[in-house]
Amino acid sequence: MEVAPLSVWLKTNSSPIIIAGPCSAESENQLISTAQQLKENIKISLFRAGVWKPRTRPGSFEGLGEVALPWLKRVRNELGIPVCTEVANPYHVELALKHEIDALWVGARTTTSPFAVQEIASAVAGTDIPILIKNPISSDLNLWIGALERFSKAKIKKLVAVHRGYSTSIDSRYRNSPVWKNPIELKIMFPNLPIICDPSHIAGDRSLIGEVCQKAIDLNFDGLMIESHFEPDSALSDKKQQVDPKTLKVILSNLLLKTEHSPNKNFELELESLREKIDQIDYELLGNLKMRMEIVKQIGHAKRENQVTPLQKSRIEYLLRQRAAKAKDLGLSEEYIREIFSYIHSESLKSQTEIMDNN
Numbered sequence: 001m002e003v004a005p006l007s008v009w010l011k012t013n014s015s016p017i018i019i020a021g022p023c024s025a026e027s028e029n030q031l032i033s034t035a036q037q038l039k040e041n042i043k044i045s046l047f048r049a050g051v052w053k054p055r056t057r058p059g060s061f062e063g064l065g066e067v068a069l070p071w072l073k074r075v076r077n078e079l080g081i082p083v084c085t086e087v088a089n090p091y092h093v094e095l096a097l098k099h100e101i102d103a104l105w106v107g108a109r110t111t112t113s114p115f116a117v118q119e120i121a122s123a124v125a126g127t128d129i130p131i132l133i134k135n136p137i138s139s140d141l142n143l144w145i146g147a148l149e150r151f152s153k154a155k156i157k158k159l160v161a162v163h164r165g166y167s168t169s170i171d172s173r174y175r176n177s178p179v180w181k182n183p184i185e186l187k188i189m190f191p192n193l194p195i196i197c198d199p200s201h202i203a204g205d206r207s208l209i210g211e212v213c214q215k216a217i218d219l220n221f222d223g224l225m226i227e228s229h230f231e232p233d234s235a236l237s238d239k240k241q242q243v244d245p246k247t248l249k250v251i252l253s254n255l256l257l258k259t260e261h262s263p264n265k266n267f268e269l270e271l272e273s274l275r276e277k278i279d280q281i282d283y284e285l286l287g288n289l290k291m292r293m294e295i296v297k298q299i300g301h302a303k304r305e306n307q308v309t310p311l312q313k314s315r316i317e318y319l320l321r322q323r324a325a326k327a328k329d330l331g332l333s334e335e336y337i338r339e340i341f342s343y344i345h346s347e348s349l350k351s352q353t354e355i356m357d358n359n
């Protein structure tokens with residue numbers, strides 16, 4: 001996937017970059033006042049406001065549609081902040097392009113549907129408009145990757161992934177469970193793809209925004225997309241999670257910024273020597289896994305000769321119980337060790353099944 005760095009199309013005047021603005025565009029005054037206050041308080045790279053709001057249930061505020069697009073354009077022209085809005089179908093794309101909106105985002109509900117994503121990707125093909133793609137509602141990483149690929153195939157290079165959490169059955173303090181391993185895996189698979197965290201839709205409550213932002217910074221996200229409204233308590237959508245621009249300034253100034261490298265030479269040297277130790281331990285682990293697999297195969301041959309099945313349920317139960325108990329003694333997480341050994345055991349089973357099948 002060919003992806004342009006954020007700095008190619010966005011003023012990256014802060015690290016992480018900040019995208020902010022209300023959940024929805026509600027009136028010209030609300031939009032302009034919020035943008036002005038944001039500009040006065042923080043370094044903002046992109047202003048957001050939803051014009052078409054995909055609400056889970058009908059009856060709540062669904063956005064004002066096309067009338068709000070010229071207000072967004074005013075923000076860009078008068079305050080010099082590029083603007084973005086959500087699109088969910090080719091008609092939205094057509095209107096957003098007509099009103100010269102600078103960037104578009106695809107919402108979580110839309111990313112869930114490959115048909116809808118494809119229609120939007122085909123509608124923007126031939127333009128070089130930046131596209132921000134929120135993760136889908138369910139924690140299926142491939143659905144998110146698939147959406148990014150559809151835009152990539154439409155030759156869109158200014159792509160950004162936005163992590164906004166998932167509807168899961170996991171009991172969480174948050175409105176949408178973060179499942180941080182998904183954006184981490186995405187970053188490992190596509191190191192050049194900018195990833196932005198949307199703490200507002202993860203948290204669902206303004207008191208939790210700061211801690212989610214900090215987590216995103218600790219994980220080296222490229223930016224934050226935060227809902228901000230000049231009068232959050234009167235917001236027509238997502239009011240509990242919106243913060244006013246002054247509060248946003250406080251949240252951002254309380255963040256502990258971290259970088260990938262430190263100018264402290266002693267720290268870098270210590271890090272290098274500790275990493276050498278980790279490398280050494282990992283090679284020993286690999287050597288041990290190799291020796292373990294040799295024995296697994298010997299057992300596989302013996303089982304074949306004696307017509308015994310590769311899987312003995314009592315053995316795996318015993319093994320996991322013992323390893324978890326040992327992990328506990330060592331102060332390691334039992335769940336972590338159980339997961340590793342389940343994986344090791346299933347690879348053993350695979351190898352023994354192949355031995356059985358080869359007679």
Ligand code: PEP
Pocket residue numbers: 023024050054106107108109134164201
């Ligand atoms: C939004 O950004 O206001 C929004 C509707 O987000 P999501 O698609 O992440 O729910």
Ligand code: MN
Pocket residue numbers: 023024227237238
């Ligand atoms: Mn919202």
